[in-house]
Structure formats: C-alpha cells, structure tokens
Amino acid sequence: MSTEKNYLNHPKGLLSWLITVDHKRIAILYTIVVLFFFFVGGVYASLIRLELAFPNTMIDGGTPALGGATVAETEGMYFDDKTYNKIFTMHGIVMVFLVIIPATPAILGNFLLPILLGAKDVAFPRLNLASWYVYMLGAGVALTSLIAGGVDTGWTFYTPFSTLSKSVEVAGIQFSPVIAITLGAFILGFSSIFTGINFIVTIHKMRPPGMTWFKLPLFLWGMYATSLIQVLATPVLGVTLGLLILEKVTGAGIFDPALGGDPILFQHFFWFYSHPAVYIMILPAFAVISEMVAVHSHRNIFGYKLIGFSSVAIALLGSLVWGHHMFVSGQSEWLGAIFSFLTFFIGIPSGIKVFNWLATMYKGEIKLNTSMFYVIAFLINFAIGGLTGIFLGTLVIDINLHDTYFVVAHFHYVMMGSGLFAFFGGMHHWWPKIFGKMYNEIVGILGCLVIFVGFNITFLSQFYLGLQGMPRRYHDYSGFGPEEIFSRFHGFSSVGTLIMAIGFVIIALNWLHSLFAGKKAPSNPWGGLTLEWATTSPPPTHNFHKDPEYIHGPYDYDKILPENIAQKPADKE
Amino acid sequence: MNFNMLLMSLLPKQASTGAAESDFAFWVVFWICVFFGLIIIPATIYFAIRYRKKGKPGLTNGPTHSTFLEFFWTAVPTLMIFFIFVIGFVGFMDFYVAPSDAEEIRVTGRQWSWTFSYANGSVEYSELTVPIGRPIKLVMSSEDVIHSVYIPVFRVKMDTVPNRYSSLWFEATEIGSYDLYCTEYCGDAHSRMVTKVNVVSEEDYQKFLKDNQGEKSGEQLYTLRGCVACHSLDGSPKIGPSWKGIYGTERPLANGSSVIADDNYIKQSIIDPNSQVVKGYPAAMPAYVDMPEEEINAIIDFMKELK
Numbered sequence: 026m027s028t029e030k031n032y033l034n035h036p037k038g039l040l041s042w043l044i045t046v047d048h049k050r051i052a053i054l055y056t057i058v059v060l061f062f063f064f065v066g067g068v069y070a071s072l073i074r075l076e077l078a079f080p081n082t083m084i085d086g087g088t089p090a091l092g093g094a095t096v097a098e099t100e101g102m103y104f105d106d107k108t109y110n111k112i113f114t115m116h117g118i119v120m121v122f123l124v125i126i127p128a129t130p131a132i133l134g135n136f137l138l139p140i141l142l143g144a145k146d147v148a149f150p151r152l153n154l155a156s157w158y159v160y161m162l163g164a165g166v167a168l169t170s171l172i173a174g175g176v177d178t179g180w181t182f183y184t185p186f187s188t189l190s191k192s193v194e195v196a197g198i199q200f201s202p203v204i205a206i207t208l209g210a211f212i213l214g215f216s217s218i219f220t221g222i223n224f225i226v227t228i229h230k231m232r233p234p235g236m237t238w239f240k241l242p243l244f245l246w247g248m249y250a251t252s253l254i255q256v257l258a259t260p261v262l263g264v265t266l267g268l269l270i271l272e273k274v275t276g277a278g279i280f281d282p283a284l285g286g287d288p289i290l291f292q293h294f295f296w297f298y299s300h301p302a303v304y305i306m307i308l309p310a311f312a313v314i315s316e317m318v319a320v321h322s323h324r325n326i327f328g329y330k331l332i333g334f335s336s337v338a339i340a341l342l343g344s345l346v347w348g349h350h351m352f353v354s355g356q357s358e359w360l361g362a363i364f365s366f367l368t369f370f371i372g373i374p375s376g377i378k379v380f381n382w383l384a385t386m387y388k389g390e391i392k393l394n395t396s397m398f399y400v401i402a403f404l405i406n407f408a409i410g411g412l413t414g415i416f417l418g419t420l421v422i423d424i425n426l427h428d429t430y431f432v433v434a435h436f437h438y439v440m441m442g443s444g445l446f447a448f449f450g451g452m453h454h455w456w457p458k459i460f461g462k463m464y465n466e467i468v469g470i471l472g473c474l475v476i477f478v479g480f481n482i483t484f485l486s487q488f489y490l491g492l493q494g495m496p497r498r499y500h501d502y503s504g505f506g507p508e509e510i511f512s513r514f515h516g517f518s519s520v521g522t523l524i525m526a527i528g529f530v531i532i533a534l535n536w537l538h539s540l541f542a543g544k545k546a547p548s549n550p551w552g553g554l555t556l557e558w559a560t561t562s563p564p565p566t567h568n569f570h571k572d573p574e575y576i577h578g579p580y581d582y583d584k585i586l587p588e589n590i591a592q593k594p595a596d597k598e
Numbered sequence: 599m600n601f602n603m604l605l606m607s608l609l610p611k612q613a614s615t616g617a618a619e620s621d622f623a624f625w626v627v628f629w630i631c632v633f634f635g636l637i638i639i640p641a642t643i644y645f646a647i648r649y650r651k652k653g654k655p656g657l658t659n660g661p662t663h664s665t666f667l668e669f670f671w672t673a674v675p676t677l678m679i680f681f682i683f684v685i686g687f688v689g690f691m692d693f694y695v696a697p698s699d700a701e702e703i704r705v706t707g708r709q710w711s712w713t714f715s716y717a718n719g720s721v722e723y724s725e726l727t728v729p730i731g732r733p734i735k736l737v738m739s740s741e742d743v744i745h746s747v748y749i750p751v752f753r754v755k756m757d758t759v760p761n762r763y764s765s766l767w768f769e770a771t772e773i774g775s776y777d778l779y780c781t782e783y784c785g786d787a788h789s790r791m792v793t794k795v796n797v798v799s800e801e802d803y804q805k806f807l808k809d810n811q812g813e814k815s816g817e818q819l820y821t822l823r824g825c826v827a828c829h830s831l832d833g834s835p836k837i838g839p840s841w842k843g844i845y846g847t848e849r850p851l852a853n854g855s856s857v858i859a860d861d862n863y864i865k866q867s868i869i870d871p872n873s874q875v876v877k878g879y880p881a882a883m884p885a886y887v888d889m890p891e892e893e894i895n896a897i898i899d900f901m902k903e904l905k
Contacts, residue, residue, distance in 0.1 A: 106786040106787055106788075106789070106837070107786050110783075110785070110786065110788070177785070177786075179783050183743075183744060183782075183783070185742070185743050185744070185760060186743040186744065186783070186784060186785060189742070189743065191881070282759075282760040282761035282762070283760070283761075288744060288759060288760065289759065289762075322649070322658075323655040323658050324658050324660050325658070325660070325662045326662070327660070327661065327662060327663060327664075328662075328663050328664075328668050329662070329663070330663075331663075331668055331672075353746065353755045353756050353757055354744075354757050354759075355756070355757050355759045355762060355764040358690065358691070358694050361690065362687055362690065365683060365686060365687065365690075366683055366687075369679035369680075369682065369683050370679070372675060372679055373672060373675050373676055373679070376634075376671065376675045377668070377671060377672055379638060380667075380671045381668075383638065383641050383642060383645065384660075384661070384664075384667070385660075386642070386645040386646065386649060387645055387649070387660055387661075388649060388658065388659070388660035388661070389645075389649045389658055389660060390649065390651040390655045390656070390658055391645070391646055391649045391650045391651060392650075392651070392652075392655075393646060393650050397646065401642055401643065401646055404638065404639075404642045405638075405639050405642060408634070408635055408638040408639055408642075409635070412631040412634060412635055413631070415627055415630070415631060415679075415682065416624070416627050416628075416631070418682075418686075419623055419627055419682055419683070419685065419686030420686040420687055420689065420690035421619065421620050421623045421685070421686050421687075421688075421689025421690045421692075421693060422620065422623050422624050422627060422686060422689075423686075424620070424690070424693055424753065424754060424755050425620055425624075425750070425753040425754075425755065427755055427781070428746060428748070428755070428781040428782060429748075429781070489608070492608050492609055492610075493609075493610055493750070494610055494748070494750030494777070494779070496748065496779045496780070496781040496789075497781075497783075498783040498788060498789075499788065499789035500788070500789045501789040501790065502789070504792070505777050505779075505792045506750075506777050506779075507610070552654075552655050582655075582657065582658050583657055583658055583659050583660075583662075584657070586655075586656070586657065587655065
C-alpha cells in the first residue's frame with residue numbers, strides 16, 4: 026500500500042536479498058532459516074514426546090530379564106533404539122547450534138544493534154553477510170550426516186562413544202556421519218565468531234557522540250557480553266571438534282583410552298565452550314527483557330549499572346564453571362568442589378537482574394500487551410530455571426540428580442523457558458519495527474499463554490520424573506523403577522508438548538496474518554525512548570531519514586514523553 | 599494424603615546412610631528456593647496488575663536505584679550460597695571418602711550389561727548383591743565406552759570410565775531389591791542397561807557368595823557376559839539375531855556368502871564378531887578377545903540346547 030521506500034521494498038529482487046550487506050536484511054535472512062530450523066527441532070522434540078508418551082509393551086509380561094537387560098518387543102514402540110537415539114541427538118544439535126545460539130544475536134541483534142547506536146550499519150557489513158553464508162554452509166554440512174543415516178552420539182559427542190561410531194558407505198564413498206556433524210558444528214562456530222567480532226567493534230567504534238558506556242541501551246550491554254563469549258570461547262569448540270575429527274580420521278590417541286587418550290579430557294574441552302555457550306543463549310535473553318520491561322512499564326530501568334555489570338560478570342564467571350557438568354565424571358573431587366563454589370557465584374548476578382527488573386515494574390505504567398506477557402512468562406520460567414540450578418550446583422544433591430530428567434527440565438527452563446521465550450517476546454516487541462505491520466494483541470497474548478502453560482506442564486512433570494530417578498536419554502522406561510509414576514508423568518509431559526505445539530501454531534498464524542493483512546505500524550507503537558523508535562516502521566535502508574540527535578538517555582521516562590523522542594527541546598512546538 | 603506425605607513423596611525412599619544426608623541438603627535448598635520463588639513469582643504478577651495502566655503513558659517517577667536495596671539483594675544471596683556450598687561440600691566429601699573397613703566389590707560396565715565381582719574375582723554376578731549394615735565400596739571400570747552407576751535409593755552415582763578406576767561407597771540400611779541404572783548415554787540399548795541391587799542380611803550374603811563360586815553354566819554366562827542385551831532366546835530379533843535354534847543352521851552373511859553355525863563359527867563370532875556378520879544385522883558386537891576357552895565352550899553347549 027505504502028509507496029514509501031524502506032529496506033524491505035527497495036531494492037527489489039531475490040538477488041538483491043542474497044547479496045545484501047544491509048544488517049536489517051541479513052536479520053531477515055537469519056529469521057527465515059532459524060525459524061525453519063526451530064520447526065525442524067520442534068518436530069524432533071514432538072517425536073521424542075510421542076515415543077515416551079506411553080511405556081512400551083514387553084514380552085513376558087514385562088519382567089526384567091536377569092542381567093539388567095529386558096527383552097523389548099518392537100511392537101508398541103514407534104521407533105527402534107537407534108532411531109530414538111538419533112532423534113534426541115538431532116533435537117539437541119539443531120536446537121543448540123542452529124536455533125538458540127544464533128536466534129537472538131543474529132536476528133534481533135543484527136537488526137537493532139546499529140539502529141540503537143544511530144548508525145547506518147554494523148562495522149563490517151560484508152563480514153556480517155559472510156556469517157550468514159557460513160551459517161548456511163555449516164548447517165548444510167551438518168545435515169549431510171542425515172544422508173548417512175544420522176548421528177546417535179547425543180549433542181555432547183562424548184568420547185569414546187563418538188569416536189567408536191562407524192562409517193557408512195554412501196554411493197561408494199565411506200562417509201562418517203559423526204565427522205559430518207562435528208565439521209558442521211565447527212563451521213557454525215565461525216559464523217558465531219564473525220557476528221561476535223562485528224558487534225564488539227561496532228559497539229566500541231560507532232557509538233554516537235554523547236553515548237557513553239553508561240548511556241548504552243541495556244540491550245547493547247547484553248549483546249556485548251554475549252559477543253565476548255562468542256569470540257573467546259567458540260575457538261575452543263573448534264579445536265575440540267577438530268581434535269575429535271583428527272582422532273577419527275588418523276587414529277591419533279587423544280580422547281580414546283584404547284589408543285592411550287583420555288575421554289575426560291574431551292569433556293573438559295567440550296564444556297569449556299559449551300557451558301559459556303549457555304550464556305550465549307541466555308545473555309541475549311537478558312538483553313531483550315531489559316528493553317521490554319522498561320518500555321512496557323514506561324519506567325526508567327532500576328539499577329542500570331548493576332544490570333550492565335552483571336551481564337559482564339556472568340560472561341566472565343560463566344567461563345570458569347564448566348566442570349559442574351562433570352561432578353560424577355571421575356574428575357578429582359577437589360576440582361568438583363572448586364567448580365561448585367564458582368558455580369554458585371553465577372547465581373548472584375542472575376538474581377540481581379531479576380530483582381532489578383521487578384523493581385522496574387514497581388510504580389510503572391504497565392501495558393499488559395503481548396510483550397509484557399512474555400516478560401512475565403520469562404520472569405516466572407527463569408525463576409524456576411535459576412532456582413533449580415541451585416540444586417544441581419550443590420555437590421551432594423547433584424550426585425543424585427545428575428543425568429536424570431531433573432537436569433533436562435532445569436536446562437529447558439533456562440534455554441527454552443527463558444532464552445526462547447525472551448526471543449519470541451522480542452520478536453513481538455520489535456515486530457512492528459521490523460515488518461512495519463501490527464499484529465493482533467489478543468491472539469498474541471493467547472499464543473504466549475498457551476505456550477507458557479504447555480511448557481510448564483511439559484517440564485514441571487520432568488522435574489518430578491528426575492527426582493524419582495528417571496535417567497535421561499532412555500528410550501524405554503518400562504520394566505523398572507516406579508513404573509506407574511514414570512508412565513503417568515511422561516504422559517503429562519507429552520500432553521504439555523502438544524499444548525505447546527498448538528501455541529506455536531497460534532503465534533505463526535498471528536504473524537502470517539500480520540504480514541499479509543496487518544495494520545500499518547506507527548513509528549513508535551509502544552512509546553519507547555531508544556533510537557529504533559525514532560525512525561519509521563520499517564526503517565529506510567540507511568535506518569534514519571536524518572541522523573538522530575542523541576540527547577536523552579535510553580530510559581528517561583521520567584523526563585521525556587515518547588512523542589518527543591530524539592528531538593531537541595527547541596524542535597518542540 | 600496430607601501435605602507432609604506429599605512433600606516426602608517427591609523423593610524415592612531412603613535405603614542407605616548417605617541417602618538421609620543427601621536429602622537433608624535437598625530439603626535445605628528446597629525451602630530456600632521455595633522462599634525466593636514465593637517472593638519473585640507473586641511479586642511479578644502483583645506488580646503487573648497493581649501498576650497496570652491503560653491509555654497514553656505520561657512521565658513516571660519510580661526510583662531508578664537504591665544503594666541499600668541493591669546491596670541487600672546482592673549480599674543476602676551471597677551469604678546464602680556460602681551456606682549452601684558448605685552443606686553440599688560436606689556431604690560430597692562424606693560420599694567420596696569411603697570408610698577404611700569398606701568391603702570392595704569390582705564393577706565392570708560394558709555395552710550393555712554389568713558384571714559385579716566379589717571376593718577377589720572368585721564370584722561374578724550380573725546383579726549387585728550387598729549385605730545390610732556395613733560399608734561397601736564399588737571399584738568401577740568400563741570395557742568400552744563411559745557408563746555410569748546410579749542407585750536412586752542410595753542417592754549415589756559415579757561414571758565408569760574405560761582405562762580408569764572410579765569408586766563410590768554406601769552403607770545399605772534396608773533389605774530389599776532396588777534399581778540400578780546406567781546414567782551415561784552409551785548407545786543403542788542404554789535404556790536396557792538396568793539391573794538390581796539386592797540388599798540382603800549378612801547370612802544371606804555369605805550364602806550368595808558360596809552359591810555363586812566356581813564355574814558358570816552357559817545360561818549364567820548369557821546374562822553375565824551381557825549377551826542378553828542383544829540376543830534373545832525366543833526367536834525374536836533384537837540388535838543381534840536370536841540364539842533360538844540357530845546352532846547347526848546355515849547363516850546368510852552380509853557379504854553374500856553363507857556359513858554353517860557350528861562350534862568354529864560361534865567361537866569366531868565371540869572373539870572377532872564383525873568378521874562374519876549375519877545379513878540384516880549391524881556390525882555392532884564388541885569383541886570378547888579375552889574370553890576363556892571354558893566359557894566359550896559353555897556358551898556353545900547352551901546354544902545347542904536352544905532348539
């Protein structure tokens with residue numbers, strides 16, 4: 026309808042999108058593939074819950090045979106053992122490497138970072154586009170493993186199980202699915218590093234005059250902390266996966282004890298990256314929530330400095346706690362004690378943030394719209410996810426709960442209940458800015474509530490399963506343990522997943538409706554004071570029609586009315 | 599069911615001295631978390647309703663910082679985590695330092711079964727049988743990939759790592775038969791690597807040791823050596839072919855040729871299993887290179903009987 030030129034409609038043509046260096050268009054490219062992979066990962070999750078919804082039928086009335094193994098009938102199961110193991114492996118790999126790690130930084134970060142700085146683009150626009158192509162290449166290489174029958178190592182690739190996996194002959198070529206998928210993850214790491222470098226340099230060098238570090242929108246503090254980890258920790262994953270490939274190809278004894286290697290060394294290397302990676306997933310969520318809570322409460326954020334510093338503190342501390350994944354791995358007890366001690370310190374900055382967000386809501390003018398519902402859902406989920414982490418950080422309790430469903434529930438509360446809820450909240454918050462269209466608030470709120478209810482049914486059940494001793498990564502739970510409890514609560518968990526799936530369909534329909542029939546979005550639909558709300562929706566190719574004046578802080582809701590955003594007092598009527 | 603029983607049912611029953619210590623730490627953390635959860639979650643909902651405002655926003659004047667409050671909610675959690683750490687650490691040390699008079703039982707994990715060997719290896723069994731009322735130390739290792747021993751009613755867990763010994767200890771307090779799970783993902787039949795811990799009286803324990811000494815029959819070896827994880831006895835295919843009625847029959851191989859399942863073939867299939875894989879099955883069997891001659895013979899005899 027509108028003939029106004031903006032970044033979406035000008036220039037035109039598929040090629041103009043594929044060679045674009047515009048950070049906003051690259052964000053859209055990422056949106057398309059990340060949402061596609063979220064769908065794929067969600068299908069895998071649904072298959073897991075489908076298989077676990079009912080206990081399997083057993084021969085001989087389900088008596089466990091002597092020696093621990095039970096004779097399972099394939100009838101009554103949807104998948105055999107190996108297929109099930111491949112499904113949960115792919116669920117983990119797709120969700121971690123292809124969805125949650127890139128989601129918020131590569132989509133919302135890419136779109137917003139330059140605009141929040143009043144800049145035209147990131148510092149290295151071509152590197153930014155390269156990161157998307159590297160991501161596509163990595164995803165492609167990783168997915169070739171499916172041609173060779175898939176991978177059943179779990180997303181953690183623990184040795185020696187992963188190094189012992191066999192090659193498969195495809196079209197006459199010996200093909201190792203484990204090598205394919207580790208190579209894919211290796212390549213994806215570079216995409217992550219490119220984005221991180223770009224953000225760090227952009228925040229350092231492209232701030233407008235007057236925007237000192239303590240006047241940065243908190244979104245940028247979160248992105249900065251995330252980027253630090255991406256740049257510093259990702260190379261370690263690259264080295265680890267590189268060594269794994271080297272061992273598989275040449276038989277060098279690095280991790281495989283049969284060759285003189287050390288399997289625990291792999292776990293140290295792996296978690297040295299993969300624990301900080303948890304913060305690559307959660308710090309962007311903190312960044313998004315900080316913006317949303319301030320805008321929709323119309324309140325100057327409470328304790329700005331402490332929120333900013335706590336992001337950096339989490340980034341640093343998060344690099345020192347990897348060993349808490351290994352309390353029962355056979356590492357020395359003293360290492361376990363030190364890692365437990367350091368792990369608890371992460372709780373402090375995380376707690377500070379939660380209390381500061383709550384204090385920001387206090388005495389605000391809160392709009393209970395879709396974005397605010399996501400903020401509330403996030404705060405509840407993150408409270409549960411964070412507090413259950415205390416159980417797992419406590420050494421003697423972790424001995425009991427390690428590798429049970431308690432752990433599964435805990436990290437889903439953090440990575441999905443917090444990380445992805447914040448991402449989806451952020452998508453709703455900035456949707457009008459990105460696409461220039463409004464969506465239906467009622468349907469938006471409904472979608473949020475449905476996934477919130479579904480999510481909590483799914484994973485609260487799993488806390489209980491874990492406390493009852495249900496081990497994770499089990500294809501079959503019949504013939505042992507408190508069978509009735511296992512089957513009832515696995516059933517609840519699967520019902521929750523179904524509800525969640527319905528919620529995501531509601532969200533998708535609402536978005537599609539908005540894209541094709543949504544009302545045109547005003548520049549500043551929520552009354553925000555950060556610079557993205559000072560330009561049109563969607564923004565023009567160079568972000569601003571004229572350079573915005575940086576004359577007030579990002580959260581000066583006590584001094585500036587939204588209609589006077591980024592205007593000099595003299596400009597006012 | 600009253601509230602107290604409901605709470606207690608969160609955790610499985612306690613059947614060792616350590617379980618009580620582990621649960622003490624659990625309940626301390628549990629109530630601390632309930633306390634904080636009951637501040638954060640209701641406050642979130644209350645603020646969202648209390649400060650809700652429709653219409654155009656005006657200027658707001660809430661506090662932007664409070665040194666006292668921010669110090670308060672930094673300091674209180676800091677003190678709290680020291681407290682929780684100490685509880686967790688003390689329990690952890692108690693769990694890992696076995697009493698010097700603990701009896702050692704060796705544990706070997708393999709894909710996908712356990713072997714427990716007692717009294718210097720003269721007794722081997724596929725379930726863990728322990729006496730009540732005295733400390734038992736498990737000294738554990740693995741023949742292939744990493745596994746993990748988990749006994750929920752004892753609240754103990756430890757990985758078994760190839761080429762390395764790890765250990766855990768417990769003192770059982772209640773006679774009964776409990777579950778022992780593998781909790782480190784180890785491949786296809788991971789969820790079937792489940793066995794029992796039988797806590798028995800001292801008398802029954804000594805009887806168990808006596809009864810299980812000496813040579814094993816093929817049927818015992820079938821479970822003890824882990825054949826049971828992949829081979830059924832009733833004709834149904836699992837990861838490997840069933841043993842029922844295969845002795846002496848012609849077996850089609852993956853490479854297109856075929857072979858008679860005689861004594862030589864069975865022996866070959868135990869010590870170098872992937873050299874002659876039957877068509878339609880994966881080359882997934884671990885090689886039992888060191889299996890003694892008597893055991894191989896016993897297994898062959900057992901297979902002959904499976905008509």
